Amino acid sequence: MHAPKAVIIGGSMGGLFAGNLLHRAGWDVTLLEKAATPLTSRGTGIVTHPGLREVMRLAGAQFENRLGIEISRRLAFDARGHILSEVQLPQNFTSWSRLLQILLEAFPADRYHLSSGVVRIEDGDAQQAAQVHLHDGRVLQADLVVAADGNRSEARRQLFHAPPMRYAGYVAWRGLVHREALSTLACELVGENFAFSQIPGEQIVGYPVLGADHQNTIHVNFVWYRRTSAEALRDILTDAQGRYHPDGIAPHLLRPEVLQQARQAAHAQLHPVWAEIVDKSPDLIVQTILDGVTDTMGTQRVALLGDAAFVARPHVGQGVTKAAGDALALVQALQESGQQVPQALAEYSRVRVPVGYKAVTMAQQLGAVINLPDPGMAQWATHFADPYNLIMETAVEINGVAHTVLS
């Protein structure tokens, strides 16, 4: 008997978790990534959770002793450097590039296809295979299509009646800098801790991570949330040629004056160690903060997974863990249904939709302190204005997101 065929759209975290788990479960997997060159520096730091590491093991990823760096202290300080709150909360921090590299190593290279953008998907039914149409005219038949094509998912737009992703009213500036390039004070405050500062309309967090290089260089990662009007966002996403990039602007296309404004604001508003970290980060990434929900994650033979289904703001630190948990839940549902795909996808959707809503809701609560919250969220803005609540509840594991049982 032939192995059932799975086509995965998207070669980032979600696609690789699904690809590795399906491959190990005996599926014939083809992974399609639209980018022409290998994905490398898309993101910065990633908070890992025990559940994420468990799914990585199940996916065949070899990462013991090289995933990330252990940090035990969280602290919040104000613009003058006064420590406002401090707790012990050990966690392992890695970088986006390192995690992607580990997942790529586990996946058969001849099954991973760059320059393979998908333009149209037909979802098939219990009898008919799904069809995946590529930009170059190729058409692939599949028993299962996994749409791990991110927050601008074509599959979501074409096949799911999900609402459009919604702008949360603020952006995140992100960057990475070699820890050894930082001053002693910046290392003490941010280079050794999970550090937090906030002022009205802004919040910045930073922590050390392992870079993707073989020397295990330690970098310091920051995520700086800034309330930003829709007009100001449009300006940030417009390059020097006047082209607007609504889906996100590549770091090298950010206009010099936009970068300069951000760096000046860091000096004017934040503690000098944050300004130093922002200044010394060679590339700044700007991420539009979005909320994305859907009431279904499966239709016939097409599964939505990761950010294509739900986008939870980064405060909860669940982006990668959620994609991993979706992939694990999908493979389990397929196994339990005897590979009856439409039936398995109904079960997958039933299990994962509530998890997606939970992550998005918790992220909105955490974010309420940054944007101007609607009245329903005002209590959360007050709750997270308290530095102790902020450092205790940001980026901690949320039960169920990784789809593994936590001890």
Ligand SMILES: Cc1cc2nc3c(=O)[nH]c(=O)nc-3n(C[C@H](O)[C@H](O)[C@H](O)COP(=O)(O)OP(=O)(O)OC[C@H]3O[C@@H](n4cnc5c(N)ncnc54)[C@H](O)[C@@H]3O)c2cc1C
């Ligand atoms: C700018 C940015 C920075 C981020 N930085 C961080 C970070 O530092 N830390 C963190 O924890 N999380 C970060 N995230 C979130 C995190 O990357 C995701 O939550 C996580 O990777 C799960 O995403 P995914 O694999 O579902 O989708 P994505 O990572 O968005 O990947 C989707 C993939 O699908 C591909 N694709 C899209 N359309 C098609 C198509 N039609 N055909 C073929 N391929 C297609 C894309 O090229 C992309 O590689 C960031 C997100 C963004 C947008």
